[in-house]
Amino acid sequence: MSNLQLLAGFDMSKLFGDSIRAGINVQSAAFALGAVGLNLHYGFTGLLNVGMVAFMAAGSYGMAIIFTQGLLGGSILLGILGGLVFATIIALLVGIPALRLRSDYLAITTIAIGEVMRISFRSRRLLDITGGPFGLPSIEDRSADISLADRIGRDWNPLFNVDDPTRTFGFWKLAFDGKTLWLMIIGWTIVVLCSLLVWKLIQSPWGRVIKAIREDEDAARALGKNVFSYKLQSLVIGGCIGALAGIVRTLDSGFVESNQFKPQTTFFIWTVLILGGAASKWGPVLGAFLFWFILVFFEELLRQIISSSSDMVFLGLEANDVGRMRLIIMGIMLAALMVWRPQGILGKKEEALLDAR
Amino acid sequence: MPADLNAAQQAVRTADPTPGSAKQDPILIIDEVSRSFGGLQAVDVKRLEVQRGVITAFIGPNGAGKTTFFNLLTRFDDPDTGKWQFNGEELSGKLSHSIAQAGMVRTFQLTKSLGKMSVMDNMMLGAQDQKGESLFSALVKGSWKSQERAVEAKATELLGRFNLSHMRDEYAATLSGGQRKLLEMARALMSEPDLILLDEPMAGVNPALVQSLLVHVEALRDEGVSVLFIEHDMDVIMGISDWIVVLAEGRVIAEGTPEQVSQNNVVIDAYLGTSFAEDEGTP
Numbered sequence: 284m285s286n287l288q289l290l291a292g293f294d295m296s297k298l299f300g301d302s303i304r305a306g307i308n309v310q311s312a313a314f315a316l317g318a319v320g321l322n323l324h325y326g327f328t329g330l331l332n333v334g335m336v337a338f339m340a341a342g343s344y345g346m347a348i349i350f351t352q353g354l355l356g357g358s359i360l361l362g363i364l365g366g367l368v369f370a371t372i373i374a375l376l377v378g379i380p381a382l383r384l385r386s387d388y389l390a391i392t393t394i395a396i397g398e399v400m401r402i403s404f405r406s407r408r409l410l411d412i413t414g415g416p417f418g419l420p421s422i423e424d425r426s427a428d429i430s431l432a433d434r435i436g437r438d439w440n441p442l443f444n445v446d447d448p449t450r451t452f453g454f455w456k457l458a459f460d461g462k463t464l465w466l467m468i469i470g471w472t473i474v475v476l477c478s479l480l481v482w483k484l485i486q487s488p489w490g491r492v493i494k495a496i497r498e499d500e501d502a503a504r505a506l507g508k509n510v511f512s513y514k515l516q517s518l519v520i521g522g523c524i525g526a527l528a529g530i531v532r533t534l535d536s537g538f539v540e541s542n543q544f545k546p547q548t549t550f551f552i553w554t555v556l557i558l559g560g561a562a563s564k565w566g567p568v569l570g571a572f573l574f575w576f577i578l579v580f581f582e583e584l585l586r587q588i589i590s591s592s593s594d595m596v597f598l599g600l601e602a603n604d605v606g607r608m609r610l611i612i613m614g615i616m617l618a619a620l621m622v623w624r625p626q627g628i629l630g631k632k633e634e635a636l637l638d639a640r
Numbered sequence: 641m642p643a644d645l646n647a648a649q650q651a652v653r654t655a656d657p658t659p660g661s662a663k664q665d666p667i668l669i670i671d672e673v674s675r676s677f678g679g680l681q682a683v684d685v686k687r688l689e690v691q692r693g694v695i696t697a698f699i700g701p702n703g704a705g706k707t708t709f710f711n712l713l714t715r716f717d718d719p720d721t722g723k724w725q726f727n728g729e730e731l732s733g734k735l736s737h738s739i740a741q742a743g744m745v746r747t748f749q750l751t752k753s754l755g756k757m758s759v760m761d762n763m764m765l766g767a768q769d770q771k772g773e774s775l776f777s778a779l780v781k782g783s784w785k786s787q788e789r790a791v792e793a794k795a796t797e798l799l800g801r802f803n804l805s806h807m808r809d810e811y812a813a814t815l816s817g818g819q820r821k822l823l824e825m826a827r828a829l830m831s832e833p834d835l836i837l838l839d840e841p842m843a844g845v846n847p848a849l850v851q852s853l854l855v856h857v858e859a860l861r862d863e864g865v866s867v868l869f870i871e872h873d874m875d876v877i878m879g880i881s882d883w884i885v886v887l888a889e890g891r892v893i894a895e896g897t898p899e900q901v902s903q904n905n906v907v908i909d910a911y912l913g914t915s916f917a918e919d920e921g922t923p
């Protein structure tokens with residue numbers, strides 16, 4: 284089969300349309316948020332948080348439980364607040380013992396707390412609260428009979444029109460229904476606000492102390508800065524931003540389940556941050572877009588190549604290998620980036636070079 | 641006794657030249673501070689008083705425990721036993737940052753420059769009581785803007801004194817070893833300490849600059865800052881110190897004015913060696 288025939292079988296608009304769509308959808312916004320929080324932790328404070336998913340779980344479950352139990356009058360905003368409080372408690376629980384120790388202890392503790400939370404939430408003993416292994420398939424205020432998805436996607440949605448519920452907005456492959464677009468707007472607005480918040484903090488004298496701690500804790504201490512307290516503040520703020528990542532994802536999907544909080548999510552968020560560039564202002568945002576764009580692009584590309592080849596095999600790959608291949612490709616690209624541009628796409632090159640001195 | 645000495649200098653010169661002697665107006669009083677590493681007794685200081693408003697040198701052979709002693713006083717290391725009072729305040733139970741906030745600030749023998757921050761940011765970090773360093777005021781720029789300008793002005797002035805003005809916007813990691821020593825000292829001064837502990841501030845600094853640094857250190861003293869510094873260069877020590885404390889194997893073996901110490905047989909045996917005594921023309 285010639286190259287020309289191969290190309291002819293390609294659906295370019297699907298290839299690029301689906302990839303861009305993946306880069307800007309709510310899932311991507313959630314990852315961007317996780318990376319904004321991680322950027323404060325790792326990029327600016329130097330905290331090795333390897334359990335961002337724990338904060339996401341705290342946010343998602345916190346909000347979902349409050350809503351389903353009808354605790355605070357079934358209010359979404361109070362539910363979100365509850366999720367943030369839960370994330371704060373987790374940050375303090377992890378931070379108070381671990382932040383006094385060497386930095387590797389935080390890494391161990393955070394990765395553990397994520398798993399502890401995931402496994403506890405799916406325990407049958409918590410069936411009535413977290414839904415155990417089934418999760419909370421539909422987050423509903425049981426007393427008021429309103430689901431979270433309906434409340435946010437319909438009742439509160441200015442883009443939703445009762446007379447024309449299937450109306451779409453946009454063009455080409457980028458047409459979204461009212462609910463999806465509404466949640467994208469909410470998600471990316473929170474991303475932008477959190478990015479600006481972190482940046483404003485970093486540009487202040489508070490941020491100067493935070494960066495000093497990243498560079499050398501002892502130097503900061505010798506100049507009278509309460510390093511432990513600053514690290515704890517950073518952990519709590521970044522953790523709450525991570526909780527918002529979980530919350531945004533849950534607002535979109537309308538359900539929570541423990542499988543959404545596997546450790547790999549944490550590593551995807553790390554990938555997002557490193558791709559975009561740690562310690563940069565918009566690195567997490569660009570990183571999240573690229574992460575999803577690349578994943579979907581290569582998945583779709585391989586799928587199209589395979590389906591257009593006569594024997595449905597390409598380089599020994601079949602259609603159901605594609606899902607795994609896309610992660611391998613992501614890994615290779617990340618490794619190449621580390622060699623050619625270790626500071627990430629938006630990171631400062633000069634800073635990466637300083638490490639060698 | 642030279643006539644151009646200030647009151648504190650005169651006072652310390654009349655103190656008893658024996659280990660642990662009382663000073664007229666001590667800024668720092670140390671009692672029974674000890675630290676051992678395994679079987680090695682690194683520090684074992686029974687009593688030491690440091691006079692306010694003068695330059696005290698802390699000397700001793702390599703491995704005498706000088707750096708360890710600084711680490712203990714500033715709580716970068718925990719003593720096995722001991723208490724110390726600074727400005728009449730008990731400091732032994734406090735943590736490093738509180739000790740610095742109390743006005744006792746140290747530099748490190750192995751410099752700790754904050755590499756990925758500009759020289760200016762390094763300096764501005766040193767200032768104390770910055771409003772914008774608290775989380776909530778940080779978000780309200782109006783609340784710290786004017787203080788920030790004042791801090792920057794002071795940092796600019798100090799950078800000038802330490803010959804670092806041309807580096808103000810460079811990353812600190814790009815500084816040379818000697819420049820880092822200067823930056824660290826200047827940064828510590830940003831905190832306006834009452835007592836500054838300098839661990840070999842002149843090591844690696846070019847001799848021409850050492851001379852001007854010495855002038856700055858003397859100027860500091862004349863502004864009322866007490867200085868306690870570790871140094872190996874005898875010319876520097878003899879030239880600038882009002883009082884010298886000699887440490888060997890963790891213990892204070894002698895104290896006195898430069899003249900008294902350089903003629904002290906215990907010190908000559910333990911540290912200075914005979915050649916120094918001959919240079920000075922002592923018997």
Ligand SMILES: Nc1ncnc2c1ncn2[C@@H]1O[C@H](COP(=O)(O)OP(=O)(O)OP(=O)(O)O)[C@@H](O)[C@H]1O
Nearest residue numbers: 677680682700701702703704705706707708709749
């Ligand atoms: N963390 C440590 N663990 C074990 N031994 C230590 C430690 N720190 C210092 N020591 C030992 O304590 C003794 C005193 O060391 P210290 O660094 O205080 O000496 P110093 O007087 O500053 O020497 P120098 O003039 O060479 O800087 C040395 O014998 C050293 O080996």
Ligand SMILES: [Mg+2]
Nearest residue numbers: 706707708749
């Ligand atoms: Mg030393």
